[in-house]
Amino acid sequence: MLNYLVRRLGYALLILVGVNLFTFVLFFTVNTPDDMARLNIGGKRVTQEQIDKWKSERGYDKPLYWNAKHQGSEKLTETIVWERSVSLLALDFGRSDAKNSVDIGHEIKTRMGVSLQLAVPLFLLQIVASTSFALVLVFFRHTRIDFWGVVLCVVMLSISSLFYIIVGQFLFSRVFKLVPISGYAGGLDAVKFLVLPVLLALLARLGTEARLYRAMFLEEIGRDYVRTARAKGLAEHIVLGRHVLKNALIPIITSAGSYLPYVFLGSLVFESFFGVPGLGAFVIEAITGQDFAIVRSMVFLGAVLYIASNVLIDLAYTWVDPRVRLH
Amino acid sequence: MPKLVLLWTDAVLYVLLIALCIYVWRVRTKPNLRANWRRVLRDPAGLCAGIVLLLFALLTFAESVHFRRTLPPAPGASPAVATFYATRTESLLDVMLQRQHEMRESSYSAPLAYLGFTKESFERDGQTVRGYPRLAFGGAHLADPARQWAGDVLARAAAGCAFGLLVACIVSLAAAAALGRQHGSAMQALRDIATDRTDYPLRAALVTVGVLCMLGGAVIALMDHYHVFGTDRTGNDVLLQALKSVRTAFVIGTIATIATLPFAVVLGVLAGYFKGWVDEVIQYLYTTLTSVPNVLLIAACVLMVQVFLDKHPEMFETGVERSDLKIFLLCVILGLTGWATLCRLVRGETLKLRELEYVQAATAFGVSDARIMARHIVPNVMHLVLITTVLNFSDLILYEAVLTYVGVGVDPSMSSFGGMINLARNEMSRDPVVWWSFAAAFGFMVTLVLAANLYADAVRDAFDPRSRSFRPRVLPKLIEKA
Numbered sequence: 001m002l003n004y005l006v007r008r009l010g011y012a013l014l015i016l017v018g019v020n021l022f023t024f025v026l027f028f029t030v031n032t033p034d035d036m037a038r039l040n041i042g043g044k045r046v047t048q049e050q051i052d053k054w055k056s057e058r059g060y061d062k063p064l065y066w067n068a069k070h071q072g073s074e075k076l077t078e079t080i081v082w083e084r085s086v087s088l089l090a091l092d093f094g095r096s097d098a099k100n101s102v103d104i105g106h107e108i109k110t111r112m113g114v115s116l117q118l119a120v121p122l123f124l125l126q127i128v129a130s131t132s133f134a135l136v137l138v139f140f141r142h143t144r145i146d147f148w149g150v151v152l153c154v155v156m157l158s159i160s161s162l163f164y165i166i167v168g169q170f171l172f173s174r175v176f177k178l179v180p181i182s183g184y185a186g187g188l189d190a191v192k193f194l195v196l197p198v199l200l201a202l203l204a205r206l207g208t209e210a211r212l213y214r215a216m217f218l219e220e221i222g223r224d225y226v227r228t229a230r231a232k233g234l235a236e237h238i239v240l241g242r243h244v245l246k247n248a249l250i251p252i253i254t255s256a257g258s259y260l261p262y263v264f265l266g267s268l269v270f271e272s273f274f275g276v277p278g279l280g281a282f283v284i285e286a287i288t289g290q291d292f293a294i295v296r297s298m299v300f301l302g303a304v305l306y307i308a309s310n311v312l313i314d315l316a317y318t319w320v321d322p323r324v325r326l327h
Numbered sequence: 328m329p330k331l332v333l334l335w336t337d338a339v340l341y342v343l344l345i346a347l348c349i350y351v352w353r354v355r356t357k358p359n360l361r362a363n364w365r366r367v368l369r370d371p372a373g374l375c376a377g378i379v380l381l382l383f384a385l386l387t388f389a390e391s392v393h394f395r396r397t398l399p400p401a402p403g404a405s406p407a408v409a410t411f412y413a414t415r416t417e418s419l420l421d422v423m424l425q426r427q428h429e430m431r432e433s434s435y436s437a438p439l440a441y442l443g444f445t446k447e448s449f450e451r452d453g454q455t456v457r458g459y460p461r462l463a464f465g466g467a468h469l470a471d472p473a474r475q476w477a478g479d480v481l482a483r484a485a486a487g488c489a490f491g492l493l494v495a496c497i498v499s500l501a502a503a504a505a506l507g508r509q510h511g512s513a514m515q516a517l518r519d520i521a522t523d524r525t526d527y528p529l530r531a532a533l534v535t536v537g538v539l540c541m542l543g544g545a546v547i548a549l550m551d552h553y554h555v556f557g558t559d560r561t562g563n564d565v566l567l568q569a570l571k572s573v574r575t576a577f578v579i580g581t582i583a584t585i586a587t588l589p590f591a592v593v594l595g596v597l598a599g600y601f602k603g604w605v606d607e608v609i610q611y612l613y614t615t616l617t618s619v620p621n622v623l624l625i626a627a628c629v630l631m632v633q634v635f636l637d638k639h640p641e642m643f644e645t646g647v648e649r650s651d652l653k654i655f656l657l658c659v660i661l662g663l664t665g666w667a668t669l670c671r672l673v674r675g676e677t678l679k680l681r682e683l684e685y686v687q688a689a690t691a692f693g694v695s696d697a698r699i700m701a702r703h704i705v706p707n708v709m710h711l712v713l714i715t716t717v718l719n720f721s722d723l724i725l726y727e728a729v730l731t732y733v734g735v736g737v738d739p740s741m742s743s744f745g746g747m748i749n750l751a752r753n754e755m756s757r758d759p760v761v762w763w764s765f766a767a768a769f770g771f772m773v774t775l776v777l778a779a780n781l782y783a784d785a786v787r788d789a790f791d792p793r794s795r796s797f798r799p800r801v802l803p804k805l806i807e808k809a
Contacts, residue, residue, distance in 0.1 A: 144801055154781065154784070160728045269733070
């Protein structure tokens with residue numbers, strides 16, 4: 001177990017270094033710090049002095065990859081790539097590039113809490129709803145209920161999530177006036193703002209997930225242990241609910257686990273449509289404002305979360321299936 | 328002579344069409360491929376979805392032939408002077424829908440309306456009145472619209488439907504005549520089609536053709552005199568935008584998937600075949616790539632492309648070329664960031680294949696690694712490639728809408744479903760609601776994606792025997808209540 005964790009951590013570091021280098025090459029080769037300065041200062045005539053001032057204020061006044069002015073290892077360390085990479089690996093995100101530069105780390109901390117409020121209920125409800133819907137379909141397999149259920153799934157997964165949001169907001173907020181159309185408030189008031197996005201996000205993914213889970217259950221149902229359970233005389237709902245469900249948990253965890261990074265990062269679309277000030281909305285603002293420092297930090301954070309959630313998934317395997325040993 | 332403009336995406340689509348023709352020719356000569364494709368066509372849902380997709384594909388190709396018109400020479404200019412071309416790039420579809428381009432109203436109007444949507448002050452009989460003005464084109468041919476409108480719309484729609492039905496009947500009769508020899512007589516063939524006793528599910532296919540013809544007929548009959556799906560804020564016909572958006576969706580769906588293939592197949596086969604450090608490096612590459620959340624990665628790349636395009640304005644002559652280059656680069660980005668899933672599948676399959684006897688036999692005969700991979704491995708992973716390609720198609724169309732909403736999708740000057748939805752968002756919060764752009768985008772997009780999904784399912788069932796058992800079937804009741 002310890003062995004496994006150490007190895008995973010080593011590999012994770014290697015990947016993070018790769019991600020970091022990749023994003024740097026991506027961001028700085030096309031868009032040099034001079035261009036960034038010009039874009040951020042704005043206006044047609046930007047003097048070199050202004051650019052230099054902007055760069056030194058934000059610590060972009062060093063060479064990108066190689067500093068020939070210095071000696072020894074400082075040739076590598078006195079560069080933008082090195083400084084930024086080291087601070088990112090220490091999860092110090094620095095300040096954003098925009099005029100009213102914000103502390104990215106602080107922003108992430110406050111916004112992640114909001115994102116979690118939206119994403120945790122969604123994540124849990126998603127698993128429960130999709131699994132139960134799929135189980136019902138499997139229970140009624142080879143009947144019309146299963147057939148039309150699958151048809152419903154295919155239709156639902158063919159509809160863009162944007163349609164769910166727009167129609168949902170229109171119906172529940174404008175026509176029935178049940179919940180506010182968008183916005184956010186702290187404390188208990190958050191519930192009335194978050195209930196609609198959670199339900200709509202649930203609905204938007206139900207088709208895909210339920211169909212996938214149904215296939216997983218059907219795969220299990222052909223196994224010998226199911227036949228044995230039936231031969232013992234167990235009722236079908238017990239076979240499904242106790243035996244099949246437990247054994248199908250591994251693929252379900254794999255599939256649901258792939259959403260774990262988004263539990264923390266929040267959903268871009270849902271947060272920005274419903275005006276929830278989470279990380280997803282933060283990213284969209286950064287993209288539309290072309291604030292590269294924020295996008296870079298979020299790319300890195302996303303990679304960290306992805307790796308962490310993969311370890312969590314592996315740990316979950318050992319929990320649901322004692323046969324799985326990590327080493 | 329108009330000047331033909333070959334846009335990036337056009338060129339790729341032409342190449343794809345040629346590749347498709349070569350593939351069809353290959354399928355005809357390979358019995359196992361032919362059997363699998365027959366299975367796709369025997370699936371009623373797959374066949375019907377295929378017909379719908381074919382219609383959309385035709386639309387795409389009509390929209391993919393671009394040219395710039397010659398401008399008439401200036402009066403008095405000598406004929407030797409070089410001809411000038413219009414700055415606007417048009418497509419074949421634009422020419423076909425010339426009238427819809429010209430039918431430009433001043434602002435919003437509801438579907439099939441003859442009055443404007445917003446109240447305005449205008450002159451009538453010499454005095455200024457405030458009310459809903461008549462549209463410049465929608466229902467302009469009616470003398471007394473209040474009484475004639477309903478009858479006129481119904482008559483035109485019915486005539487269009489009837490014509491569509493006629494076309495569908497002719498197609499059915501042609502199908503029956505073609506099947507005549509197989510089924511004894513054309514009459515018998517017709518009877519067999521009606522009772523669904525044909526080799527391929529022709530009844531379902533013909534019903535699809537019939538429905539499409541009737542809908543299309545009604546729309547075509549109405550569209551010259553009304554705005555079938557209304558007009559948007561600047562008075563443009565929504566139907567026209569929706570039809571143009573189909574091409575955008577199609578381009579994203581096809582080119583972006585094709586763009587993933589080189590990386591996925593080459594790297595996947597190399598990793599699986601050589602194992603060892605090659606495998607380690609390639610696994611590291613795709614793990615790194617998948618570690619970054621997809622939307623963020625794409626957003627980052629698209630932002631860079633944006634900066635690049637802004638710095639190099641000399642790469643394109645007209646606005647259309649710019650937005651086309653942008654969508655092409657978007658497809659490339661989607662390809663470069665999306666190859667990991669398929670690569671993993673191909674690697675796994677190659678690991679399995681390289682241990683099989685025929686590969687060992689080839690190695691024993693001294694066949695080179697490159698040749699083994701090309702002749703023995705790649706053809707045997709192609710079914711995975713095909714299944715992933717068709718499955719990806721619909722996902723990418725949905726993805727485009729989200730990316731455009733986020734602001735990293737296609738150019739705002741290009742019609743796309745994402746752009747339409749984006750505008751619809753504000754329109755839906757108006758009072759009274761402007762719902763038609765949204766409804767049109769919804770209708771076209773769902774039809775396209777649903778057809779793509781059904782077709783993909785049929786292809787997967789045909790090429791992957793394992794997935795067939797997940798298909799919902801209603802089994803006939805064996806034992807009636809005893």
